[in-house]
Amino acid sequence: MVQFQIGLELTNIVNPLTQAISALGSLALVDAIKKAGSDVITEMRLASLIGRHRIDEVMDFHFREAVAKADKAFISRYVDIMLESGSGPTVQEALKNPALFSMVVQLSALCFSHEHQSLASAMVDAIESIVREAGKGTESIPDYVSLLGTLRACQQQTSAFQWGPLYESVEYKIEASIMHPNPERPGHQHKKSKITKNTSLELPRFKQRNLPFVVLQSLLMWLHSLQNFPEHRLLHLSCDTGISTIIVWCHHVLGLGVVVRFGENEITFGKEPRNLIVEDCDPSAVRATLLDPADKHEPLFTLVSDDSDNRISREHRSQAYGFGRKVLEHAKATEDEMHYWSHWITARALAMLRALDRTSRAEESHVQTFTDDTTCSLDESSESWFPAPADSDVLRAGQFLFISLESNKLEKLVNKPPTLRVMQRINWPALVALTLSIARVQVHDLEQCSNLPLSLDVLWQLEKVDHEIEESSTGVVTQQPPDLIKSFKFLSRLLLGSMFSEEYVGQSVLVSAWGWSIFFDSVDALDPADVSISTMRVLCGVPSRRGLRRARITDGPIDLYTMETTFGQTLSEKPEIVFYPGVSTAKRGSVLIGHHSDAFSVTQWFDWDSIDRDEKSKKNRRTTKKHKYGFRFMQEICVQAEPFPHSLRKKFPGRELKGTLKITAMYPTEK
Secondary structure, three states, X not given: OHXXXXXXXXXXXXXXXXXXXXXXXXXXXXXXXXXXXXXXXHHHHHHHHHOOOOOOHHHHHHHHHHHOOEEEEEOOOOOXXXXXXXXXXXXXXHOOXXXXXXXXXXXXXXXHHEOHHHHHHHHHHHHHHHHHHHXXXXXXXXXXXXXXXXXXXXXXXXXXXXXXXXXXXXHHHHHHHHHOOOOOOOOOOOOHHHOOOOOOOOOOHHHOOOOXXXXXXXXXXXXXXXXXXXXXXXXXXEEOOOHHHHHHHHHHHOOOXXXXXXXXXXXXXXXXXXOEEEEEOOHHHOEEEEEEOOEOOOOOEEEEOOOOOOOOOEOOEEEOOOHHHHHHHHOOOOHHHHHHHHHHHHHHHXXXXXXXXXXXXXXXXXXXXXXXXXXXXXXXXXOOOOOOOOHHHHHHHHHHXXXXXOHHHOHHHOOOOOOXXXXXXXXXXXXXXXXXXXXXXXXXXXXXXXXXXXXXXXXXXXXXXXHOOOOOOOOOOOOOOOOHHHHHHHHHHHHHHHHOOHHHHHOEEEEEEXXXXXXXXXXXXXXXXXXXXXXXXXXXXXXXXXXXXXXXXXXXXXXXXXXXXXXXXXXXXXXXXXXXXXXXXXXXXXXXXXXXXOEEEEEEEEEEEEEEEEOOOOEXXXXXXXXXXXXXXHHHHHHHOOEOOHHHXXXXXXXXXXXXXXXXXXXXXXX
16 A cells, blocks of 8 residues: 555656646747746656645745846947846746746755756756656656756746845754753753854854755655645655755745754744654765654655765855855854954955055046047156055945944054964955955945855855965055956856856856856947946846847957057157057947857957058058957956056146056957
8 A cells, every 4th residue: 555655646746737838828938938048848847846836825925026027237338138137938937837836936945055057967866766766758857958957047037036044044043942952841952062163164064055865856756745645744854964955945935844853952943733854964874764654663765875876066155245244154253253354354455455556546447548649758667557446445345245344443454464363264365355356346236236146165165376365464465456357257256156167257258147247347338448447247137138048248259460550659668658549539330249058259340540651652541440359358458458657647637547558458469
């Protein structure tokens, strides 16, 4: 009889929704879902598996309210690529289909706590095991690539719902119960070893959100039975990680009653019947057991972990607003330590700005060109100019990351060396680099990106080669802050997480992940030499063009040769400064956009009014030439080109010479 029940329930798991595809209504919707990165067949297969689970009424209401809105934002006045945020075709259809909606909510919760590639791989293996147990064909098993696309589409289109506070509230309740257990509980023994001072920034087990493979498989198999037969099914999970994920998924999303046990400590979630028991255990004892409450001594089904199981990597993220404070909390900082460290880290970022020559920094961050036929001689001792954030930008970034800062306390800490306790407990150079990177985000963007999900795991793992901040133990700071290109790479690393690579980001003018995008302002530049070299943009949304979504924007084919015929006027031999009047007459032409598997590739044509030398007549003649550039290329040449020194600008009072380019950098010699 038991075997018959097991077989019947497994058969129900792989029973497809035969009318689901016809309910989609049109091929246009199928095409829209595909363009957004998902796959209709994969969605149907997943809906037949987990779409039968009933979403808790409270979760149903708040989730629908959060994700229903869709929005679009232009990133350029000249390129028809926009950022799409909120519900896309997958979520819009799910709002009308209960099975698809259930699937989307559950996948969204799982995507927040797991690295997507390893989660997709584990789900394919788990579904294959379930199908094999049911004796069904492989046609019910989704392929890895399509499943990964569906996971990412669900995550991107539901990024407006904030899972972070929900996970943190569960973990806080568990931690509070362990640290302050109920002394009246019979047989209570408080085991302090469960919570230890975390000097290595390693998370305690109950805060490690990745599910063990056998736990994932058991929940995919038996959650439907737990909901439909609460009096006749009891699932006992022993796991070393993923406890908060189990509670969020099973209790908050599906409304099941859950009991969590840590040694003698017991924490309850929800009302009776609590037919899901989660118990902390060592990694070698991970297992899942399905029981009938009427006969708990005879398991109906048991899954045991072994070395061949698929390993799922965790994602531990926190919203950008208060991110620095969250890092200090995980370092087990006391309130006094948190107050001091947040001020000291911000002061350290200010100290790097003070290392610059204050008189040589421009008030504005845009490179300007001028058209006057003016010459000037310079000596080699001319002051340098560096496009750095202002003090107010760094203070704003510190307040954003640490929430509470007192500006009057920063000056006293600017040249104060780090304490040994700071150097041992936190990766303070990475936090300084983050503060300087956030200081480069445009002010109106910063006000809207509080929910930007940054990876705590990545920040803890960063080394000097990643953030390029000297780990000096002295109070004297001589290092200049990272430039805009380095800040873009650093912030992109925290957004992308495990997806990051030097090549991936180094070729991009825009990168997108988790429903957010970071990009340079060169996409909206009117002149290739007039690009912001001090600020970057951060907005909610995924780059999209005519419904097709991609994860980044890269450069298409560009010109890489020297314009030898362009007439230039030498302003200085040492250092070499050449002025090209034709630069100020650049006009934007057509835009060419190509599509790759994960990126839009963009090439921008420019018309140049140039001056050529006619060797026969010995006269100059004005001509128009066409040249093509990519936005990443434009950004790099403007950041890396040498600006006019401050001493030159002082010779022309009233002129707009805020860092005019040494334009020779615009035309690299052909290799």
